[in-house]
Amino acid sequence: MKNNIYLPFKSKIIDIIPQTDIDFTFRMEFKGDVKPGQFFEVSIPKYGEAPISVSEIGEDYVDLTIRRVGKVTDIIHTFSQGQHLFLRGPYGNGFDINIYKNKEIIIAAGGTGLAPVKGVIDYFIKNLEEVKKFTLICGFKSPKDILFKEEVEKWNKYIDVMLTVDESDEEYNGRKGLITEHIKDISIKNLDETNVIVVGPPIMMEFTTKEFIKRGINEENIWVSHERKMCCGVGKCGHCKINDVYICLDGPVFNYSKAKALVD
Amino acid sequence: MGYSMVLDQFNNILESLKEDYKIFAPKVFKDKGTYSDTDMIRYGEISSVKEIEFDQKSYYSAKELILPITQTLFYFTEDNVIEPKVDNEKGIIIFLRSCDINAIERLDEIYLRNGQEDPYYKKLREKVKLVLIECKNSFENCFCVSMGSNKTEDYSLFIRKKDNDILVDLKDDEFLRYFETYDKSEVLPNFIESNEIKVNIPANLGIDAFSYDLWEDYSSRCISCGRCSTVCGTCSCFTMQDIFYSDNLSTGERRRVWASCQIDGYTTMAGGHEYRKDKGERMRFKTMHKIYDFNKRFGYQMCVGCGRCDDACPEYISFSHCINKLDKLVKEVK
Numbered sequence: 001m002k003n004n005i006y007l008p009f010k011s012k013i014i015d016i017i018p019q020t021d022i023d024f025t026f027r028m029e030f031k032g033d034v035k036p037g038q039f040f041e042v043s044i045p046k047y048g049e050a051p052i053s054v055s056e057i058g059e060d061y062v063d064l065t066i067r068r069v070g071k072v073t074d075i076i077h078t079f080s081q082g083q084h085l086f087l088r089g090p091y092g093n094g095f096d097i098n099i100y101k102n103k104e105i106i107i108a109a110g111g112t113g114l115a116p117v118k119g120v121i122d123y124f125i126k127n128l129e130e131v132k133k134f135t136l137i138c139g140f141k142s143p144k145d146i147l148f149k150e151e152v153e154k155w156n157k158y159i160d161v162m163l164t165v166d167e168s169d170e171e172y173n174g175r176k177g178l179i180t181e182h183i184k185d186i187s188i189k190n191l192d193e194t195n196v197i198v199v200g201p202p203i204m205m206e207f208t209t210k211e212f213i214k215r216g217i218n219e220e221n222i223w224v225s226h227e228r229k230m231c232c233g234v235g236k237c238g239h240c241k242i243n244d245v246y247i248c249l250d251g252p253v254f255n256y257s258k259a260k261a262l263v264d
Numbered sequence: 265m266g267y268s269m270v271l272d273q274f275n276n277i278l279e280s281l282k283e284d285y286k287i288f289a290p291k292v293f294k295d296k297g298t299y300s301d302t303d304m305i306r307y308g309e310i311s312s313v314k315e316i317e318f319d320q321k322s323y324y325s326a327k328e329l330i331l332p333i334t335q336t337l338f339y340f341t342e343d344n345v346i347e348p349k350v351d352n353e354k355g356i357i358i359f360l361r362s363c364d365i366n367a368i369e370r371l372d373e374i375y376l377r378n379g380q381e382d383p384y385y386k387k388l389r390e391k392v393k394l395v396l397i398e399c400k401n402s403f404e405n406c407f408c409v410s411m412g413s414n415k416t417e418d419y420s421l422f423i424r425k426k427d428n429d430i431l432v433d434l435k436d437d438e439f440l441r442y443f444e445t446y447d448k449s450e451v452l453p454n455f456i457e458s459n460e461i462k463v464n465i466p467a468n469l470g471i472d473a474f475s476y477d478l479w480e481d482y483s484s485r486c487i488s489c490g491r492c493s494t495v496c497g498t499c500s501c502f503t504m505q506d507i508f509y510s511d512n513l514s515t516g517e518r519r520r521v522w523a524s525c526q527i528d529g530y531t532t533m534a535g536g537h538e539y540r541k542d543k544g545e546r547m548r549f550k551t552m553h554k555i556y557d558f559n560k561r562f563g564y565q566m567c568v569g570c571g572r573c574d575d576a577c578p579e580y581i582s583f584s585h586c587i588n589k590l591d592k593l594v595k596e597v598k
Contacts, residue, residue, distance in 0.1 A: 004383050006337045006518075007345055045340035046508045046516050050534060070534035086345070202537075229533045231504055235379030237523070238501035239530065243471070244557035249379050263474045264531075264539040264549075 005234045008043050008086035014061055016081055019147045022068045023112065024077060025055060028085065030062045035094030036119020037225055037253045040064060041233045043086045047075045051230040051248075053116035054090065055148075062090075065115040065147065091233040092252050095120050095197070095223070103193045104133040106186060108179055108208050110200025114138050114147050116225050116252075117199050125158055132193075134159040135186050139179040139204070141166050162186070179204065183211040191216045198256075199225045209256055222256035265440075267432045268449035274423075274430040275312045277442045281357060282311065285393070288329055289359035290322035291315050307358070316359055318425055321403040325367055325497030325572065326360045330388045331375070331522075337384065337504070339517045350387050359395045359423075362455060363406075363568040366413035367497030368394070373562050374500045393436065396422040402459040405571030407584050410463035413568035415455045422453045463587045465565065466594040469556050474548060476593055478586075483544035485579050486526065492573035492583070493524035498554070498566050501525065525549055551586055 015027040028040075034057050042064060043049035050072040056063035068077045079085065097120065105124070107117050124131045136155060140146045142165050155161050164175040164182055175182060179200075188194050196217050198208045205224050212222060228240035230248045240247035242262040245254075254262070269277075281287060289310045296304035305322045307329060308315075338345045375385035396419035399406075408414040420436035431451040434443055466473070493499040503523040508516030523530060526546050531539040540546050558566035567583070574582045 003380070004347060005380050006383075007347065010343070043518075045345075045518070046506050046513075048506045049504060067535075073534060084343070227533070228539070229531055232502075232520075234382075236374060236382055236500070237503065237520070238374075238525065239503070239523070241553070241557075243552070244561040246378070261471055263471055264545070 006088070006232070008041070008049075008088045010084045011087045013079060013081050013083050013085060016079075017063075019065060019149075020145050023065060023147055024068075025063050025065045026076070026079075026085070027056075027058075027061050027063050028087065029060065030087070031060050032090075034062055034090045036097075036123070037094035037116050038090035038092045039116075039230070039233070039252065040087045040089035041091070041230075042066070042072070042076065043088070044072060044075050044079075045086065048072050049088075049231070050076075051091075051233060053225075053252075055115035055118045056122060057119050065112065065118075067112055088233060091230070091248055093250065095225075095253055097123055099223075100124070100195050100197075101130045102132060103195050104135075104188065104190060105131055105195050105197070106135045106137065106188070106212075107197045108183070108200070108212075109136070109138040109198075110179060110204035110208070111140055111145065112147065113200030113204070113225070117197055118148065118151075120197065121155060121159075125155060128158055133189060135162070136160070137162040137164070137179055137182060137186060139164045139166065139200075143168050143172050143174070160187070178207075180207045180211050183208065183215060186215075188215070188217075192218065193221075195221045195223065197223045197225075202227075219257045219260065220255060224254055224256055224259050225252045226254065226259070226262070227252065265434045265443075266448060266450045266452075267434065267443045267446040268451070269430050269432070269446045271313055271425075271428050271430060273446065274432075278310075278312060280442055285355040285357045287311070287357045287359075288326070289316040289395075289397075290320075292317050292320075310359075313425065313430065316397070316425075318397060319400070321406070321570075321572070321575070323572070323575070324495055325570065326358050326364050327367065327371060327497050327500075329356060329358055330368070330392060331371060331385060331500065331502075334519055334521050335384060337518045337520055340515065342514045345518075355391045355393060356388070357393045357395055359397050361397055361399055362416045362453075363408045363411075363413045363570040364497050365394055365396065365416045365418055366568045367570070368392075369418065370498040370558070370566050370568070371500050378562075393420040393439075395419060396453055398422075398424060398453055399456050402456050403571065405461060405574040405582070405584065406456075406459050407461040407463045407569035407571060408456060409459050409569070410461075410465070411565055411567055411569035414457070414459075422451070424451060424453070459569070461571070461584050463569065463584050464591040465555050465587065466591040469552075469590075469594060472597070473552065473556075473590065473594065476548075476590070478589055478593055479544040479548040481544065482547035482581065482586075483542050485581055486543040486547055487579055488527050488543055488546070489578065490524035490527040491576040491578065492550075492581075493526055494522065495572040495576040497570055497572070498568060499524065501530075503530075525553075547581075547586070551583070551590065554583075555587055
């Protein structure tokens, strides 16, 4: 069948980069246009498919950071370098980098929410002159859950990075508490032109967004990325639908002024 | 173009059509009903006009003929995925009512126009010719007039059975050769102009309606059986499923199977988080989809008012009552 939207293609695992005990980045062979925030349907025959966001975009590869949380992701984690996974995609709208150019940008990421926005961070780290000010605030459950540890340290040399953990033992000297508690500490030069991206678990996104609105950020300048069971990824199966919106087609990235009307 | 003929002559035409088409119509399956000694009316292959059930509403819609309950998307071996062969030989003729033709239009919207085309649906859909049959009277629970789906122009053939005669309105020239030797006679379909049940789609419906108490009424009544979606001609959701063969663990297939927003697990994500756990929330989601969201996105209402969801619900939940209750509430609030 020509242009069969359901037919996956084979992609070689070029590298596997451990992040935490349960999160691994799979570097997959891929050539083609991909935007940060887009996702692939990753599948293993006999086990099924799972939508996974792109965490890094290379010339001939994409990184998929996968947490071991279910049937498909459990089996993916038994795969090793040189083996193949099946992919479909990329799907979804992704982040439009141009929106954030020449403005102040704040990214607030909770847990694995850092993966879909990492492409945006990577872009502006490489093109620092294209952004007026860049702040990353990211929160994890505990120090051992921190994703992209080395990268975060590297980014800290170029942009403002605030890393916080919900809980930790006494030895941990970094920032503690939920992301929402630290939003007041972010320095913002020009409220009107600041764009904010919020990605993470639903409850984190809800309260983090509220905090930014409290600080005076315009709703139109806030962007969120939704996560749903995107079973087909192509607007047919209905699983990811909220109101009249199909997350897989119209999202997962939404402007908050639209996203706030999406009620599950 | 209209024709008239006697039953046997029409049967001869069906006989000729069978060489190029598989012919489906609502038919009675004796003693196959839900309860003891009851019949089931559903779609099945027919050879003669006598097999067509003209006088009763079919329990299921015709959607299973173009959107199979289970459909293999591809087979996999260790390293490869292989698409299934599609039977390209014969076309498909379906005898169905106006609301059901309108329901197929809704399926087309999702499968052919919402994003990229679905190749499996398209392959079957392109083979389908629709034959309109009339409703002499409105059936129990029908509210097609309120939904504007009591009428349709979208048919290849219309047939009316009148005693021992068959009257035909032909719109599709592909069928001309089967009919041109018969007597010409003008006939046009009669459409239902009024149903016993009337539904008022609330005007100015918005997201405020999401917070109404009304939905909670369904939290304890609904049992998440999903029958309402199964019988609905417009419900189009599916879930993907991988199966493997027990005698060869290296091979298997990926299928899609019908799914419903009313049943448990529909929104469950990896890790166990589930949106719309509560059955009332699911009823709200379905209702708003059928009479608000779909319209907002595509410009016409999804529900066609066939009333099959009301016919099928074991808890006597009425969708038409729900819409009217919602309308009343919206008016009270405004």
